[in-house]
Amino acid sequence: MEAPSPTPSAPSAPSTPFSTVIRTASHQQHTEAENSSFMSDLLGGRLGVPAYRRYTEQLWFVYRALEGASAALAQDPVAGPFIRPELARTAELERDLTHLGGSSWRDGLEPLAATAAYADRITTCARDWPAGYVAHHYTRYLGDLSGGQIIRGTAEKTWGFARKGDGVRFYVFEGIGNPSAFKREYRELLDALPVDDLEKQRVVDECKRAFALNSAVFQELGEQFPLSA
Numbered sequence: 001m002e003a004p005s006p007t008p009s010a011p012s013a014p015s016t017p018f019s020t021v022i023r024t025a026s027h028q029q030h031t032e033a034e035n036s037s038f039m040s041d042l043l044g045g046r047l048g049v050p051a052y053r054r055y056t057e058q059l060w061f062v063y064r065a066l067e068g069a070s071a072a073l074a075q076d077p078v079a080g081p082f083i084r085p086e087l088a089r090t091a092e093l094e095r096d097l098t099h100l101g102g103s104s105w106r107d108g109l110e111p112l113a114a115t116a117a118y119a120d121r122i123t124t125c126a127r128d129w130p131a132g133y134v135a136h137h138y139t140r141y142l143g144d145l146s147g148g149q150i151i152r153g154t155a156e157k158t159w160g161f162a163r164k165g166d167g168v169r170f171y172v173f174e175g176i177g178n179p180s181a182f183k184r185e186y187r188e189l190l191d192a193l194p195v196d197d198l199e200k201q202r203v204v205d206e207c208k209r210a211f212a213l214n215s216a217v218f219q220e221l222g223e224q225f226p227l228s229a
């Protein structure tokens with residue numbers, strides 16, 4: 001019997017942009033994070049300023065880890081292009097925390113266990129695996145530029161912070177005039193990530209891990225601030 005003739009190779013289908021792959025892959029966890037009881041209670045106006053302050057303190061540990069690595073990664077071929085001074089949040093968090101806790105806000109401040117684990121993972125990636133660091137960078141900054149704006153509006157309304165003022169400066173990107181354009185450029189950087197497909201899959205996995213680490217922080221915060229029934 002005659003062997004079937006080999007099928008002529010089909011023109012390769014345009015592959016899905018990596019920015020779409022990573023967004024789609026983390027979609028479900030995004031919904032879970034959004035709907036975590038701590039976030040729902042916080043944004044539903046059922047928790048007070050102390051819970052918002054405790055949450056902001058956790059963010060400070062996370063952004064110190066992210067941004068403490070910026071200088072070392074600035075020239076890295078994979079992570080370097082993502083590092084943009086207008087994203088930096090540590091100084092804004094410190095202003096917010098001064099507003100929330102006074103000038104001694106840092107005295108005796110310790111991260112929750114889940115926050116320490118999250119910050120450690122970021123630091124490890126920053127040191128050993130720049131593409132993994134990109135997964136963490138994406139998970140935080142693109143989120144802050146998106147849903148962060150919803151959180152800001154709710155915080156202003158619920159606790160009376162001045163619009164875009166102290167208390168919510170973390171959510172205000174003074175150096176980014178057009179967030180939509182910025183996000184578009186950011187996605188182009190993701191699409192051009194100079195790594196092979198296997199490594200991209202690992203980055204997606206790390207992004208899922210980043211979401212899980214965020215959810216663990218929400219879980220622990222939820223235990224600290226249970227709603228009185």
Ligand code: HEM
Nearest residue numbers: 023033034039043138139140142143146147148150211214
């Ligand atoms: C209640 C809390 C949250 C709300 C209301 C929220 C809301 C949103 C919204 C509306 C977008 C879409 C914006 C757009 O299409 O341009 C978005 C995107 C995003 N959010 Fe959230 N979010 C929340 C929590 C989180 C958390 C905890 C994380 C992770 C730490 C996160 C990470 C992201 C990321 C990475 C994106 C960008 C997705 C992409 O376009 O690639 N979000 N968020």
